[in-house]
Amino acid sequence: MDDHRTIADATAVVLTGGKSSRMGRPKALLPFDGEPLIVHIVRHLKRVFAETVVVAAPEQELPLLPVALVRDQVAYQGPVSGIYRGLKAATKEVCFVTSCDAPFLDLALISHLLSEISDCDVVVPLWQERFQPLHAVYRRSVAPLLHEQLERGELRPIFLYDKVRTRKVHEDEIRTLDPEGMSFLNMNSPADYDSALQLWRKKHSLSVSVELFGVARMLAKTPLVSLDLAQGATLAQVFSSLADKFPVLVGRVINSEGLISGYTCNINGLNFVRAPDAKVNSGDKIFILSADAGG
Amino acid sequence: MYGFHGRLLHIDLSTGRSSWVDLDEARLRAFLGGIGLGTSLLYEFAPPAVDPFSAANPLIFTSAPLVGTGLTTTAKYAVVTKSPLTGFIADSLSSSHFALELKRLGVDALIITGQAAAMAYIFICDDKVEIRSAERLRGRSPGDTEAAIRTELTAPAARVAAIGKAGENLVRFATISNEGRHAGRGGVGAVMGSKNLKAIALWGNRTTTVADPTGVDGIAEALRERSLSSLTDKYRKIGTVANLAVFDRLGVLPTRNFQQSTFDQAEALSGETLTENNFSRRHGCAACTIQCERLFKTLNGEEQRLEYETLFALGPLCGIENPDAVLRAAQLCDHYGMDTISAGGTVAWAMECSERGLLPQTQKLRFGQADDLLAIIPAIAERRGLGALLAEGSRRAAIEVGNASEYWAMHVKGLELPGYEPRSLKTMALGLAVSPRGACHNRSGAYEADFSGDVDRLQADPGRGAIVAASEDYAAVLDSLIVCKFLRKCFSDFYGEGAALLSKVTGWDCSGAELKRIGERIHNLKKLFNLREGWRAADDWLPERLLSETLPTGVAQGVGLSANELRQMIGGYYRARGWDDNGFIPDEKLNELRISL
Numbered sequence: 001m002d003d004h005r006t007i008a009d010a011t012a013v014v015l016t017g018g019k020s021s022r023m024g025r026p027k028a029l030l031p032f033d034g035e036p037l038i039v040h041i042v043r044h045l046k047r048v049f050a051e052t053v054v055v056a057a058p059e060q061e062l063p064l065l066p067v068a069l070v071r072d073q074v075a076y077q078g079p080v081s082g083i084y085r086g087l088k089a090a091t092k093e094v095c096f097v098t099s100c101d102a103p104f105l106d107l108a109l110i111s112h113l114l115s116e117i118s119d120c121d122v123v124v125p126l127w128q129e130r131f132q133p134l135h136a137v138y139r140r141s142v143a144p145l146l147h148e149q150l151e152r153g154e155l156r157p158i159f160l161y162d163k164v165r166t167r168k169v170h171e172d173e174i175r176t177l178d179p180e181g182m183s184f185l186n187m188n189s190p191a192d193y194d195s196a197l198q199l200w201r202k203k204h205s206l207s208v209s210v211e212l213f214g215v216a217r218m219l220a221k222t223p224l225v226s227l228d229l230a231q232g233a234t235l236a237q238v239f240s241s242l243a244d245k246f247p248v249l250v251g252r253v254i255n256s257e258g259l260i261s262g263y264t265c266n267i268n269g270l271n272f273v274r275a276p277d278a279k280v281n282s283g284d285k286i287f288i289l290s291a292d293a294g295g
Numbered sequence: 296m297y298g299f300h301g302r303l304l305h306i307d308l309s310t311g312r313s314s315w316v317d318l319d320e321a322r323l324r325a326f327l328g329g330i331g332l333g334t335s336l337l338y339e340f341a342p343p344a345v346d347p348f349s350a351a352n353p354l355i356f357t358s359a360p361l362v363g364t365g366l367t368t369t370a371k372y373a374v375v376t377k378s379p380l381t382g383f384i385a386d387s388l389s390s391s392h393f394a395l396e397l398k399r400l401g402v403d404a405l406i407i408t409g410q411a412a413a414m415a416y417i418f419i420c421d422d423k424v425e426i427r428s429a430e431r432l433r434g435r436s437p438g439d440t441e442a443a444i445r446t447e448l449t450a451p452a453a454r455v456a457a458i459g460k461a462g463e464n465l466v467r468f469a470t471i472s473n474e475g476r477h478a479g480r481g482g483v484g485a486v487m488g489s490k491n492l493k494a495i496a497l498w499g500n501r502t503t504t505v506a507d508p509t510g511v512d513g514i515a516e517a518l519r520e521r522s523l524s525s526l527t528d529k530y531r532k533i534g535t536v537a538n539l540a541v542f543d544r545l546g547v548l549p550t551r552n553f554q555q556s557t558f559d560q561a562e563a564l565s566g567e568t569l570t571e572n573n574f575s576r577r578h579g580c581a582a583c584t585i586q587c588e589r590l591f592k593t594l595n596g597e598e599q600r601l602e603y604e605t606l607f608a609l610g611p612l613c614g615i616e617n618p619d620a621v622l623r624a625a626q627l628c629d630h631y632g633m634d635t636i637s638a639g640g641t642v643a644w645a646m647e648c649s650e651r652g653l654l655p656q657t658q659k660l661r662f663g664q665a666d667d668l669l670a671i672i673p674a675i676a677e678r679r680g681l682g683a684l685l686a687e688g689s690r691r692a693a694i695e696v697g698n699a700s701e702y703w704a705m706h707v708k709g710l711e712l713p714g715y716e717p718r719s720l721k722t723m724a725l726g727l728a729v730s731p732r733g734a735c736h737n738r739s740g741a742y743e744a745d746f747s748g749d750v751d752r753l754q755a756d757p758g759r760g761a762i763v764a765a766s767e768d769y770a771a772v773l774d775s776l777i778v779c780k781f782l783r784k785c786f787s788d789f790y791g792e793g794a795a796l797l798s799k800v801t802g803w804d805c806s807g808a809e810l811k812r813i814g815e816r817i818h819n820l821k822k823l824f825n826l827r828e829g830w831r832a833a834d835d836w837l838p839e840r841l842l843s844e845t846l847p848t849g850v851a852q853g854v855g856l857s858a859n860e861l862r863q864m865i866g867g868y869y870r871a872r873g874w875d876d877n878g879f880i881p882d883e884k885l886n887e888l889r890i891s892l
Contacts, residue, residue, distance in 0.1 A: 272748030
């Protein structure tokens with residue numbers, strides 16, 4: 001989810017009312033990147049959308065969210081019902097619809113889909129020859145057609161696409177923004193969830209190695225430590241992560257402000273840096289050593 | 296007079312006569328004690344162009360105002376003379392009980408000239424001076440000599456500084472040793488040997504009064520506390536040997552005679568590994584809270600002190616990876632009384648020359664061969680075979696061998712380089728090039744800028760001149776008060792705090808600015824001495840290898856130092872000093888510093 005600073009005059013609709021039967025527990029509440037999945041998704045969508053609508057099942061438990069919350073009248077009626085409810089609740093003309101089990105939203109791709117709506121009613125990605133109706137843009141004006149579908153029992157959203165002006169976004173076009181189609185990766189089972197978590201960590205963390213010298217090495221009883229940190233991490237996170245791994249260093253080498261007097265830090269053997277706000281990069285080798293080189 | 300005794304003792308070994316000479320307060324205030332006072336006395340007492348081994352070359356021991364005040368790390372003394380290794384000033388420091396005893400003797404300086412007819416030692420008890428025979432001590436180690444003299448004197452409180460066989464045999468990098476500490480650099484022990492002086496024993500009973508005892512105690516207590524904080528962790532918890540592993544990773548560890556700046560086997564020799572496998576005990580100088588000395592066990596169960604400089608010089612510099620071999624080599628150097636840095640540097644030069652076929656192959660010397668190293672050290676001390684050549688130090692040996700072997704002689708002004716690679720420590724490169732005593736890591740701490748992040752250590756620029764000059768002045772004050780450099784990080788405003796302390800000791804109203812100016816004056820006088828002894832601009836330079844080869848390994852791979860870069864930095868240094876473009880001191884500068892000759 002790359003940072004994207006343009007706020008679209010559009011509504012994001014998140015469907016959360018699925019059964020989560022294969023997952024065995026409510027997907028919306030699965031912990032993800034340190035927060036419930038629904039919070040994670042809403043937080044990212046709010047970077048792009050002026051308005052967010054969450055569509056939930058009648059009695060569904062959800063954390064407090066900064067969104068317009070609407071509930072299905074009848075539980076588990078499927079995606080057409082959810083999309084319909086969302087479009088009805090939206091105040092903006094154009095809506096991006098997604099589900100609460102796709103954590104790898106790509107804001108650049110979403111912006112592209114929004115930009116393609118101009119003389120269409122629906123913009124829908126076609127990934128690996130399958131439509132992605134829960135990662136698509138709909139005009140609010142299609143809501144009556146969805147209502148008719150519901151009444152006829154046509155529970156698959158794709159029936160809509162032949163009836164309205166639909167812009168199909170093909171795979172090669174998608175790949176220019178989301179080469180691996182991560183946007184369409186959703187989680188239905190605990191195994192999906194585990195692999196999504198691993199993928200997230202891989203994509204969104206950086207690894208550094210910390211080499212300890214002198215007193216720090218003697219205390220930690222190791223010369224080398226590998227740390228996985230969040231993207232954009234600074235030396236402050238290095239010190240804090242190191243303190244978590246080696247509490248013995250706290251108060252002796254590391255304190256809440258960074259390194260205590262008498263110690264210093266060098267990145268990649270080249271730059272001596274003590275400022276905790278100094279950025280680190282993946283692959284950096286961070287030396288922690290005495291600040292006194294006298295001998 | 297507070298803090299000083301206001302007099303010196305001059306002993307002429309040729310005549311056996313002693314005389315006490317008053318020292319006026321203005322001189323003490325201008326140069327303090329330690330190396331400042333020693334430099335001032337050297338300028339006065341050494342005849343111009345004196346041969347370092349001649350009877351006329353004064354061997355000067357000085358005390359200092361802070362010695363004996365109870366302030367941590369101040370039990371130190373200075374030895375100043377004209378160096379037989381460099382032909383310029385030799386100013387060395389040593390420490391512990393001998394320093395306290397010198398102060399209790401009731402003199403601020405002890406000057407020894409002349410030459411005893413046979414091997415002798417001096418025993419001074421308050422105002423009584425005896426010159427005694429030391430023939431029976433000939434050939435004995437400094438430690439044995441100390442013990443023997445203390446037994447002979449039946450004065451367990453007496454303290455002794457002595458030379459070993461290297462000093463007796465005029466090895467140009469011989470040391471003067473007391474209690475396992477050494478006035479190490481520049482060959483002061485050889486000057487002592489040239490006077491047929493095996494040892495000096497002191498037993499004094501005078502006290503020094505300070506102007507404001509309560510004030511001094513207050514500062515002493517605050518510094519004692521700070522000396523036990525994390526600021527001195529390295530020295531208190533591992534010792535200086537901690538430098539080796541990190542210097543390797545930073546690409547600043549001179550290896551195989553400066554062929555490279557990393558050592559593949561650094562971990563085997565690291566301070567951390569030594570502490571884990573060989574640690575025996577921690578020790579320190581008298582009146583010191585830091586206790587930086589580390590004694591390690593050799594394989595045969597003996598204890599040996601080891602500092603980073605010794606570890607580097609007898610280890611990576613000679614390609615030696617076996618910790619026990621390094622400990623044994625250090626033991627030999629201590630036994631014979633020779634500077635480990637110059638010993639390692641000279642042997643490393645010989646190893647390189649030997650491998651290149653420039654030395655007679657009668658005695659094998661190869662990098663990484665512990666047996667070769669352990670065999671050559673006694674040969675140097677006894678001036679046997681190839682050892683006689685190496686006893687002259689790398690500069691003279693290279694001139695003797697010829698065949699362009701000077702290219703591999705890693706010295707400045709004849710003093711072998713310490714364990715800080717100049718190509719990847721550019722401020723240090725300048726500090727080493729311009730230091731009056733030759734390649735020295737103690738009379739300035741120029742490397743501190745390189746390790747601070749304030750400058751790019753891999754890049755040279757003329758702005759380093761001001762940094763080096765400031766560092767030299769700072770060191771001159773530390774060395775003249777005297778305060779150990781391992782306490783330096785414990786001051787937040789060194790000149791302000793140092794001046795307050797000096798004022799409370801002496802009763803002077805001394806400001807930080809005055810103290811800073813004293814440092815500058817002392818440094819300029821060292822340079823003046825060198826100028827008088829024939830200094831030329833070419834003496835402020837680095838060995839050709841450093842200016843021709845880039846570093847082949849480590850994080851500084853590909854980094855070099857060009858002659859032009861060095862020239863630019865030296866120019867910046869002369870400007871920062873207020874000297875002329877050729878490094879000479881203008882009269883206006885001397886007037887400004889109130890140095891009258």
